[in-house]
Structure formats: structure tokens, C-alpha cells
Amino acid sequence: MDFETVIGLEVHAQLTTETKIFCTCSTTFGGAPNSHACPVCLGMPGVLPVLNKKVVEYAMKMALATNCTINPQNVFARKNYFYPDLPKGYQISQYAYPIAEHGYIWIEAGDEKKKIGITRIHMEEDAGKLIHDENNPSSYVDLNRTGVPLIEIVSEPDIRSPEEAAEYLKRLHEILVYLEICDGNMEEGSFRCDANVSIRPRGRKEFGTRTELKNMNSFRNVQRALEYEVKRQQYRVENGETIVQETRLWDDAQGVTNPMRSKEEAHDYRYFPDPDLVPVVIDADWVARIQSEMPELPLNMRERFVAEYGIPAYDAGVLTSDKALALYYEEVVRRCGQPKIASNWVMGDVLKYLNEDKRSIRECPISPVALSDMIALIEKGTISGKMAKELVEDMYKTGKPPQEIISEKGMVQITDEGQLAQTITAIIEANPAQVAQYRAGKDKIFGFFVGQVMKATGGKANPQLVNDLLKKALAG
Amino acid sequence: MELYSLTIHELQDLLKKGEVSAREIAESVFARVDAVEEKVHSYIRLMKDEALAQAAQADADIKKGEIKPLTGIPVALKDIVCTKGVPTTCGSRILHNFVPPYNATVVEKLSAAGAVFVGKANMDEFAMGSSTETSYFGPTRNPWDLERIPGGSSGGSASAVAADECIASIGSDTGGSIRQPAALCGVVGMKPTYGRVSRFGLIAFASSLDQIGPFTKDVEDCAIMMNALAGYDPKESTSVQADVPDYRQFLGRDIKGWKIGIPKEYFVEGIDPEVAAAVEKAMSVVKACGGEAIDISLPHTQYCLAVYYIIAPAEASSNLARYDGVKYGYRAQGVRDLAEMYKKTRQEGFGAEVKRRIMIGTYALSAGYYDAYYGKASQVRALIRRDFDEAFKRCDVILTPTTPTPAFKLGEKTDDPLQMYLSDIFTISTNLAGIPGMSVPCGFSKAGLPLGVQFLANHFEEGKLLQIASVYEKAAAIEKRRPAL
Numbered sequence: 011m012d013f014e015t016v017i018g019l020e021v022h023a024q025l026t027t028e029t030k031i032f033c034t035c036s037t038t039f040g041g042a043p044n045s046h047a048c049p050v051c052l053g054m055p056g057v058l059p060v061l062n063k064k065v066v067e068y069a070m071k072m073a074l075a076t077n078c079t080i081n082p083q084n085v086f087a088r089k090n091y092f093y094p095d096l097p098k099g100y101q102i103s104q105y106a107y108p109i110a111e112h113g114y115i116w117i118e119a120g121d122e123k124k125k126i127g128i129t130r131i132h133m134e135e136d137a138g139k140l141i142h143d144e145n146n147p148s149s150y151v152d153l154n155r156t157g158v159p160l161i162e163i164v165s166e167p168d169i170r171s172p173e174e175a176a177e178y179l180k181r182l183h184e185i186l187v188y189l190e191i192c193d194g195n196m197e198e199g200s201f202r203c204d205a206n207v208s209i210r211p212r213g214r215k216e217f218g219t220r221t222e223l224k225n226m227n228s229f230r231n232v233q234r235a236l237e238y239e240v241k242r243q244q245y246r247v248e249n250g251e252t253i254v255q256e257t258r259l260w261d262d263a264q265g266v267t268n269p270m271r272s273k274e275e276a277h278d279y280r281y282f283p284d285p286d287l288v289p290v291v292i293d294a295d296w297v298a299r300i301q302s303e304m305p306e307l308p309l310n311m312r313e314r315f316v317a318e319y320g321i322p323a324y325d326a327g328v329l330t331s332d333k334a335l336a337l338y339y340e341e342v343v344r345r346c347g348q349p350k351i352a353s354n355w356v357m358g359d360v361l362k363y364l365n366e367d368k369r370s371i372r373e374c375p376i377s378p379v380a381l382s383d384m385i386a387l388i389e390k391g392t393i394s395g396k397m398a399k400e401l402v403e404d405m406y407k408t409g410k411p412p413q414e415i416i417s418e419k420g421m422v423q424i425t426d427e428g429q430l431a432q433t434i435t436a437i438i439e440a441n442p443a444q445v446a447q448y449r450a451g452k453d454k455i456f457g458f459f460v461g462q463v464m465k466a467t468g469g470k471a472n473p474q475l476v477n478d479l480l481k482k483a484l485a486g
Numbered sequence: 487m488e489l490y491s492l493t494i495h496e497l498q499d500l501l502k503k504g505e506v507s508a509r510e511i512a513e514s515v516f517a518r519v520d521a522v523e524e525k526v527h528s529y530i531r532l533m534k535d536e537a538l539a540q541a542a543q544a545d546a547d548i549k550k551g552e553i554k555p556l557t558g559i560p561v562a563l564k565d566i567v568c569t570k571g572v573p574t575t576c577g578s579r580i581l582h583n584f585v586p587p588y589n590a591t592v593v594e595k596l597s598a599a600g601a602v603f604v605g606k607a608n609m610d611e612f613a614m615g616s617s618t619e620t621s622y623f624g625p626t627r628n629p630w631d632l633e634r635i636p637g638g639s640s641g642g643s644a645s646a647v648a649a650d651e652c653i654a655s656i657g658s659d660t661g662g663s664i665r666q667p668a669a670l671c672g673v674v675g676m677k678p679t680y681g682r683v684s685r686f687g688l689i690a691f692a693s694s695l696d697q698i699g700p701f702t703k704d705v706e707d708c709a710i711m712m713n714a715l716a717g718y719d720p721k722e723s724t725s726v727q728a729d730v731p732d733y734r735q736f737l738g739r740d741i742k743g744w745k746i747g748i749p750k751e752y753f754v755e756g757i758d759p760e761v762a763a764a765v766e767k768a769m770s771v772v773k774a775c776g777g778e779a780i781d782i783s784l785p786h787t788q789y790c791l792a793v794y795y796i797i798a799p800a801e802a803s804s805n806l807a808r809y810d811g812v813k814y815g816y817r818a819q820g821v822r823d824l825a826e827m828y829k830k831t832r833q834e835g836f837g838a839e840v841k842r843r844i845m846i847g848t849y850a851l852s853a854g855y856y857d858a859y860y861g862k863a864s865q866v867r868a869l870i871r872r873d874f875d876e877a878f879k880r881c882d883v884i885l886t887p888t889t890p891t892p893a894f895k896l897g898e899k900t901d902d903p904l905q906m907y908l909s910d911i912f913t914i915s916t917n918l919a920g921i922p923g924m925s926v927p928c929g930f931s932k933a934g935l936p937l938g939v940q941f942l943a944n945h946f947e948e949g950k951l952l953q954i955a956s957v958y959e960k961a962a963a964i965e966k967r968r969p970a971l
Contacts, residue, residue: 042746054587054813055568055574055576057687060720088804099808130869151813278853280803280804281856283802285694285801286693287723428877
């Protein structure tokens with residue numbers, strides 16, 4: 011049977027505000043257990059939440075970036091359930107009146123662009139963590155994370171394959187990082203994803219029974235978990251078994267999904283408006299102010315790079331995959347005025363070295379100034395492209411500016427025609443057989459002479475000049 | 487005259503003149519507590535050491551010429567407001583050992599005004615009750631008749647003022663928990679407008695209804711306490727940023743030409759005839775002072791009790807979820823797993839009335855019932871609020887009985903929750919509407935039990951309440967009796 015996959019994703023993104031959503035504790039990750047906690051986030055008796063306005067503004071940025079409608083009045087609600095990492099016995103979230111709804115983002119699906127709907131974005135507080143002691147039948151509660159602001163971004167069931175799901179997540183992640191509202195660290199849990207997935211015979215309108223997948227902490231795992239789950243569902247349907255609506259946990263080591271104990275998921279959250287908080291009123295002026303503070307988003311930047319710099323879409327995609335990389339590239343171009351050449355160097359040598367060392371562009375020892383200076387030196391003919399390859403490696407290793415390395419190593423290109431002519435004459439005299447072949451019409455052997463000249467000059471000869479002089483000399 | 491029997495303003499006069507010291511006042515009050523507390527049981531915990539230190543500080547301040555509005559005045563705190571370093575139990579086993587690391591904003595404000603804290607007053611568990619019989623620490627008795635209840639939930643705060651075990655006190659009022667015990671103990675009690683007094687550090691019962699207010703021996707003292715308590719608090723989102731007047735300026739001002747609304751829905755069958763007669767008499771005193779009685783209608787009154795007993799338990803069921811034995815307070819021992827720890831802790835830590843309300847509230851918020859209960863109740867609540875908006879277009883204040891009967895006997899209603907709930911029938915609408923209300927003594931029953939009249943005003947018009955109450959108090963000249971303890 012031919013099946014169609016239907017996927018909807020729920021992403022939780024931790025916001026990088028300095029303080030928590032309802033108190034003034036630090037949001038810094040880590041720290042001794044319960045060191046970033048106060049009576050308010052510990053849920054002690056009689057304490058009250060006061061909303062951090064920055065959280066609203068960060069959520070508004072995400073809403074604008076994902077083409078959502080921002081609700082002028084939105085309301086915090088209590089989601090009630092018992093768990094030791096939830097000190098109040100309820101999570102302050104949004105339910106009937108979220109901050110934003112009805113948006114979309116673009117993703118690449120094969121060669122096409124595809125719109126994925128955003129159902130809603132809402133603000134909420136994170137819960138704490140339990141630490142289980144293996145040598146002791148007890149558990150400890152760390153509430154440092156309690157009250158760290160989150161936005162939950164819920165997609166429409168518009169995603170049709172695990173690859174699309176991974177692509178959607180990457181685009182969403184990229185937007186959050188570009189907006190500088192989330193650090194995007196999946197390992198530390200600042201970007202988390204749950205997936206709802208079902209299958210249906212292609213052509214049918216009704217959705218199949220869905221399962222919810224949790225515990226996937228990388229883009230790759232999301233894709234793997236979905237691939238496994240789609241296969242599992244297909245197998246069951248093809249064998250006449252039914253799909254049970256349930257929550258399943260991804261087991262990374264085994265590469266399978268397993269049902270979560272149903273006791274833990276049988277919740278009636280009893281949402282109701284939180285009487286301790288007043289509705290958040292967002293007027294047009296506030297939206298306009300946030301709009302004016304919006305940075306350029308990755309999709310726009312990608313299109314602008316193609317249009318403004320004339321570089322291929324592929325290059326623009328690679329360069330904008332990380333905001334810092336895009337800014338680095340733009341700085342190099344601004345200084346050297348050579349967009350394609352700059353793109354080649356950044357995407358080629360610079361990224362190669364960084365990837366080898368698992369470093370980000372922020373840790374790159376070559377500054378944009380140094381790289382653009384180096385490009386200018388090639389342009390001026392001071393060094394050859396080949397020398398530049400060596401130079402970049404040295405620049406990366408030492409962090410020194412190109413001029414310094416050039417003078418240290420005496421890496422200046424030979425552009426003296428007289429000097430080169432002497433070398434060429436000597437080579438022609440030493441290789442009469444090859445000269446005869448060339449003159450008999452075997453053009454390909456020209457490269458042999460170039461190689462000889464370069465060898466003789468230690469690679470320092472200006473290639474263009476070598477070409478011109480060689481042609482003249484060989485022509486006899 | 488003993489110092490403990492005086493009012494705030496009388497004691498302040500004596501302090502200013504240097505005729506008494508704060509230490510003498512504190513010692514007088516603690517001597518009174520020693521004499522009567524065994525009979526009345528107003529307190530869960532006394533704070534004598536702290537009080538004597540505060541009194542010494544007050545005397546030092548007075549010596550320097552610094553005398554603040556409550557300098558040296560012994561005040562009792564309902565055990566629902568958090569006191570830093572002093573156990574705060576909310577009348578419950580589940581918090582029997584809870585010591586807050588912070589003060590409620592009102593505690594900070596009273597401290598800043600110079601108050602001396604006598605102790606933490608007894609109350610119905612989590613303020614759920616109308617008789618102070620649900621306290622884990624045992625009931626409080628009405629100083630006027632020890633066989634009777636003092637009202638509730640702030641019964642200890644009311645009885646402490648009535649029995650002269652403090653000069654003034656604070657309580658909290660979610661559906662009448664200040665005004666009902668004030669009436670039954672023969673003292674003045676005010677529930678301010680929702681948002682007027684900070685709730686920070688007030689252990690939540692029903693967050694959209696709870697409000698802190700004072701108990702005092704007379705109306706002038708009520709104004710003095712309100713001056714200390716009222717004001718915006720950045721630590722509370724529902725606190726209102728509105729100017730706070732000097733409430734003393736309203737005292738004794740003329741009420742000539744004021745329209746006094748008499749809601750017909752509040753004068754129905756079932757009111758004790760002595761209460762009805764006393765309120766009738768109060769009305770004639772107000773008229774004699776220049777007030778004009780007009781008939782008004784609050785048409786949704788009949789739904790108040792039902793709406794209240796959905797909204798308050800719903801909020802409570804969520805507010806009380808944090809008492810799970812994990813972080814503080816009571817934790818059941820000998821349990822095998824987490825679920826059992828939760829169950830046993832809450833089973834053993836909460837009393838029957840609290841559990842009843844948690845179950846009602848949980849049910850009202852459950853999937854499939856939300857719209858029919860909580861949703862509907864919220865809609866009707868809006869109509870109740872509108873009733874008052876309409877009424878205050880026609881009148882300055884509303885006058886009603888505070889309670890349908892005088893104080894009842896201990897145990898009389900404990901087996902019949904519905905009868906117990908009905909004792910708040912005249913006070914609940916105020917909290918649903920968020921408006922201020924005040925109970926003022928209006929005489930005694932033949933059996934010698936105090937009776938109260940209630941005044942209600944529009945949002946943030948506590949000044950009007952104090953104005954009419956002070957005029958009434960003076961003109962009525964209710965006989966000054968003391969409970970015979």
C-alpha cells in the first residue's frame with residue numbers, strides 16, 4: 011500500500027533573557043543545584059509571579075519572524091499536574107489565548123520551497139530537573155531551570171516526511187538563533203522537539219491515529235525516530251493491526267521508539283486562567299517597536315546574498331547557515347570587494363580548517379580583516395593563488411596577519427620578467443624533446459613547462475606572467 | 487483603664503505625651519493574653535520575644551522623636567501571612583513546620599509603620615471555613631460566649647481584638663472571612679478593594695478573591711491601619727497602581743444627601759429577627775445623619791453562593807497543589823514510591839474541609855466539566871460585578887446585614903457544610919465583585935451577642951466606607967461593653 015506520512019512538530023525553545031520569566035533569578039545553565047532559585051520559582055506559599063516583559067518581546071520577535079498574528083490580548087493559564095520538578099503543582103503556560111497564531115515558515119522540500127504552517131506560539135515556564143541517585147533509593151530535585159522562559163512553537167500537520175521534519179527544525183532553529191532569542195543548544199536542552207506522526211493511505215483526507223514521540227535531542231535523532239516510527243506504523247497497518255494513540259520515547263542506543271508508561275501520560279491538565287497574572291495587552295505601537303528592532307532573517311539574507319553579491323544559491327545557503335558566518339563573510343566582502351572570491355575562501359579553506367577542529371566561526375583565528383587583506387594581495391599579484399593556499403593555513407595556525415607571514419617566509423611572488431625569462435630559457439634548453447613535441451602541436455605538454463618553472467622558482471613565479479613568457483619562448 | 491483595652495489612637499496619644507512606653511503597652515497586652523488565651527485560643531503562636539524587642543525599638547525611636555503611625559502598637563497577624571523566620575502554618579498540619587524565609591508585604595509595611603507583633607492568630611485551615619473550627623490547632627472561641635464560634639476564617643484575629651489580646655489585627659477575606667468574624671465578635675473589620683492591599687506573602691486560598699484587611703476596636707483605628715496597609719506592590723501583578731488617600735481625612739465627614747442603597751435581595755426570610763431589627767435601627771441612625779435610603783436591586787444575588795463555591799475551590803485546588811511533601815511542610819513517612827508519598831502526605835496533611843474543596847475544585851476544572859462549571863461561573867461573576875456597577879450609579883454606599891445570625895455554637899454546623907456556607911451569604915458578593923466592604927458593630931442580641939452592619943462601596947472607595955462608618959459609629963453610640971472573660 012502507498013502511504014502518506016503526516017507530521018506535526020512541537021518545539022520548545024528556551025529564551026536567552028537574563029532573568030527568569032516570573033522572578034529575578036538568573037537563567038544561566040548549570041550552577042550548583044538550587045543556586046539559581048528564590049521563593050518565587052521554588053513555589054513557596056504566598057509568593058506571586060511578576061511577568062518579565064523581555065519574554066513577551068522575544069516571543070513577539072519569533073511571532074513576526076514566522077508570519078504569525080500577534081494577539082492584542084493574551085492570557086496566562088495554569089497547567090495542573092503533579093511532579094517533583096514542578097514546585098507549584100502547575101506550570102504557568104498559555105492555553106486558550108496564546109501570544110501568536112496562524113503563521114508559517116518556508117522550507118526546502120527537494121527542489122521546491124514549501125510553506126509549513128505555524129498553529130501557535132505560546133509562552134511558558136520551564137520545569138526543574140530530577141537527579142536520581144543510583145546507589146540510593148532516593149531522588150534529588152534541582153530547580154535551577156524552573157521558571158526559565160520557554161516559547162512553544164506548534165506546527166500544523168503540514169510535514170510529509172522525516173527529511174522535511176529535519177529541514178523544518180533546522181529553519182526554525184536558524185530563525186531563533188538569528189533573532190538572538192535562543193542559543194539553540196540542543197544538548198543542554200535549550201531547543202527541544204516533540205513530534206506527532208501518523209500515516210494514511212495516499213489520497214485519503216482523514217488523518218490516521220497519531221503517536222507522539224519524545225526524547226530526541228538532535229536533528230538527526232528526530233529524523234531517525236520519525237523514520238523508525240513511520241516504518242513501525244506501516245508494518246502494523248499492513249499486518250492488520252491498529253495504531254494506539256500514545257506517547258513513545260526514542261531510544262537512541264537501540265534506534266527504536268518504545269511506549270511511555272501510560273500512567274505517566276494520563277493527564278487532565280485542568281487548564282484555567284492564572285488569577286495571579288493579568289492579561290498581556292499588546293498594542294500596535296509595541297508591535298511596531300519590535301518590528302523596527304528585527305534583524306535580517308536567514309531567508310532574506312540568503313536571497314540578498316544571491317542578488318547583491320552574485321554568488322550561487324548554494325554558496326548563499328552555506329554562508330547563511332550560521333549568522334556569525336554570514337556576518338564574517340559580509341565583513342570580508344565589504345573590505346575586499348570580491349564576493350565570489352571571498353565566498354570561495356570562506357567556504358573552502360576557512361570552513362575546512364574550522365570543521366577539522368570542530369570550531370565555530372566565532373573561534374576562527376583568521377579575522378575578516380586578515381582574510382580580505384590576503385585576497386587583496388592575490389589581486390595585486392603580490393602572491394599567487396597557490397601561495398595563498400599555504401598562507402591561509404599559516405594564518406589559521408598562527409593567527410598572524412598575511413603581511414607578517416609573507417615577510418617572515420619571504421613568500422613574495424616573482425614578477426620580474428628578466429629573472430623569469432632567464433629561468434625559462436634554461437628550462438627550454440634542458441628539455442629539447444618536449445619542446446619538439448609542443449612545436450609539433452602537442453599543446454597539452456605546456457603544463458609540463460609551467461610545472462618546471464614553478465618548481466625552479468619554488469612556486470613563487472606569477473602564473474600569468476609565466477604563461478605569457480613561456481608561450482612567447484616556445485613559439486620560438 | 488488597662489492599656490490593653492485602649493485603641494490605637496488613644497495609645498498613640500499617650501505615647502506621644504510620654505505617659506506610657508511601648509514596653510508597658512506590650513507587657514499589658516501579654517499579661518492580658520496570659521489571663522484569657524487559655525479560654526479563647528486566639529493564637530497559634532505568640533511572638534513575645536520578638537514583640538518585646540520591637541517595643542524596645544519603638545521606645546528608642548520615641549526617645550529620638552520618631553513616632554510613626556503604629557509605633558508601639560501591638561498587632562496580631564493571621565497565620566496566613568508569611569513572617570520571616572517565624573513559623574506560618576495557615577492553620578494546617580501540612581504547614582505545621584513551615585518557616586518562611588521572607589515576609590509578606592503587609593508584614594513589611596506594618597513593621598515600617600512601627601507595629602509590634604503579638605503573634606500569629608488562629609484561623610480555619612487555609613482560610614476555608616466560617617467558624618475557625620477547621621484549624622489543625624483547635625478551635626478559637628467567641629470571647630462573648632465561649633460556647634460559641636468567633637466566626638471565620640479569621641476567627642483568631644477577630645477574637646484577639648475583641649478579647650483585648652492585641653490592639654488591632656489583620657486577617658484575610660475571600661468570601662467574608664474578615665467581615666463575618668468582625669460582626670460576630672463585635673469589632674470593626676474591613677475588606678479593601680481587590681488590588682488595594684498587597685497579597686504578596688499571603689498564602690493563597692482563592693487568588694482572585696483573597697484580600698487582606700484590618701480588625702480594629704473602632705473606625706478611626708481602621709483608617710489608621712488602612713493607611714499602613716494600602717498601596718501598590720511591584721511584587722504582585724494584580725496590585726493596582728492608584729493613589730492612596732490619607733484615610734483619616736474621611737473620619738467624621740458629613741454624609742448629608744448620601745444615597746444609601748438597600749438591596750431587596752439581602753432582606754429576605756431566614757435572617758435572624760434580632761439581626762434584622764439591629765440593621766433596621768442602624769439604617770434609621772444613618773437616615774438621621776442625613777442619608778437617604780433608596781431601594782436597589784442586585785438581581786444576581788441568588789447565584790453568588792453557587793458561583794463562589796465553584797470559583798474559590800477551583801482556584802484553591804490549584805493553589806494547594808504545591809503542598810506535596812517534596813519541598814517543605816509535612817511529608818508522610820513509610821511510603822514506597824512517589825505516588826504514595828503524594829497521596830499519604832495530602833491525606834494526612836489536609837483536614838476534611840480542605841479536601842472537600844480541593845475535590846470540588848478539581849471536579850469543576852476537569853475536562854468535560856469546565857464549561858458547565860468554571861466557565862459558567864466566570865460568566866455569572868461578570869454579571870454580579872455588573873449588578874454592583876449599576877447599583878453604584880444610583881447610590882453612594884450599600885447597607886446590608888453582615889451575617890444572617892449572631893454567633894452560633896461550636897459544632898452546630900460542622901456536620902452540615904451547606905449551613906456553614908450560608909453564614910457568608912451577605913459577604914460573598916463583595917469578593918466576587920472585587921469591591922470594598924466593612925462590618926461595624928450595630929448592637930447586641932438579647933443573649934448579649936454582638937451584631938454587625940455591613941457597608942459596601944464602589945472600587946477604591948474605602949474612604950466612603952470610613953466616612954459613613956465613622957458618622958454612624960458616633961451617632962449610634964453603641965454601648966461600650968467588654969466581653970466578661
